[in-house]
Amino acid sequence: MNLCWALKSKKAQIYYMFRYQILIEYVGTNFRGWQIQKKGKTVQGILQDEISKLLKEKVTIFGAGRLDVGVHAKEQSAHFDCRNKIIKFDKFLKSINHFLNKDGVAILKIKKRSNNFHARFSAKMRVYNYVIINRVSGPVLDENRGWHIMKNLDLKLMRKSAKKLIGTMDFSTFRKSSCRAKSPIKTIKVVKIKYKKNKIEIEFRSKSFLQQQVRSMVGCLKYVGEKKWTLKKFVNVINSKKRSLCAPPAPSQGLYLTRVIY
Numbered sequence: 001m002n003l004c005w006a007l008k009s010k011k012a013q014i015y016y017m018f019r020y021q022i023l024i025e026y027v028g029t030n031f032r033g034w035q036i037q038k039k040g041k042t043v044q045g046i047l048q049d050e051i052s053k054l055l056k057e058k059v060t061i062f063g064a065g066r067l068d069v070g071v072h073a074k075e076q077s078a079h080f081d082c083r084n085k086i087i088k089f090d091k092f093l094k095s096i097n098h099f100l101n102k103d104g105v106a107i108l109k110i111k112k113r114s115n116n117f118h119a120r121f122s123a124k125m126r127v128y129n130y131v132i133i134n135r136v137s138g139p140v141l142d143e144n145r146g147w148h149i150m151k152n153l154d155l156k157l158m159r160k161s162a163k164k165l166i167g168t169m170d171f172s173t174f175r176k177s178s179c180r181a182k183s184p185i186k187t188i189k190v191v192k193i194k195y196k197k198n199k200i201e202i203e204f205r206s207k208s209f210l211q212q213q214v215r216s217m218v219g220c221l222k223y224v225g226e227k228k229w230t231l232k233k234f235v236n237v238i239n240s241k242k243r244s245l246c247a248p249p250a251p252s253q254g255l256y257l258t259r260v261i262y
Contacts, residue, residue, distance in 0.1 A: 027104035070252030153225030179211035
């Protein structure tokens with residue numbers, strides 16, 4: 001619980017602040033990303049507005065990651081502070097989701113946290129999944145839920161290439177020019193590729209990622225799967241640290257923030 005003060009009518013007022021973590025599921029298709037923008041609908045913006053209305057006080061939402069336009073979340077993590085203590089979590093979830101669901105957003109869970117917890121800075125691992133629909137026919141049920149690729153991809157070669165991404169290294173090749181990270185050096189713990197019924201799912205695990213890193217890595221793995229690149233070419237592109245040599249990034253509609261581990 002935080003202890004905050006505010007000056008009002010020349011008299012100090014003391015507020016006890018409660019911190020809550022929320023886990024959020026949403027479809028990114030109709031949003032301009034997670035973070036509040038000057039124009040356009042964002043997930044952070046909708047959450048702040050609706051939670052503020054429900055609690056009858058202004059709250060600020062802090063997310064674990066700033067997802068790009070069109071990216072989905074199976075379990076985005078965020079936190080907020082408020083003066084009004086939330087007693088009944090089930091009632092809160094039912095009430096808030098009544099307003100959020102129409103926009104393709106749902107709060108799955110709410111937890112009471114200490115003021116030492118921070119949705120972004122306390123995270124130990126972030127898990128992203130990228131979905132490729134690998135078949136001739138375009139997706140109907142999964143429209144805007146994956147990257148449709150008609151050409152049959154070589155999974156064996158993609159898996160060999162994926163192993164080259166694991167470890168601590170300079171990922172400048174996969175870094176968008178507007179990335180604000182202090183260093184291009186990151187540590188990827190896991191890269192797994194699964195296949196089931198014409199659907200390829202690639203899982204990435206790291207404490208943090210560079211802007212557009214996952215989508216850029218998937219774009220390069222796709223080139224390998226199509227045999228436009230050899231394994232040697234893939235490794236050379238990584239080692240070059242040159243963004244200009246990177247394959248076009250995979251589209252955002254196939255990317256999911258699956259879980260944030262604390």
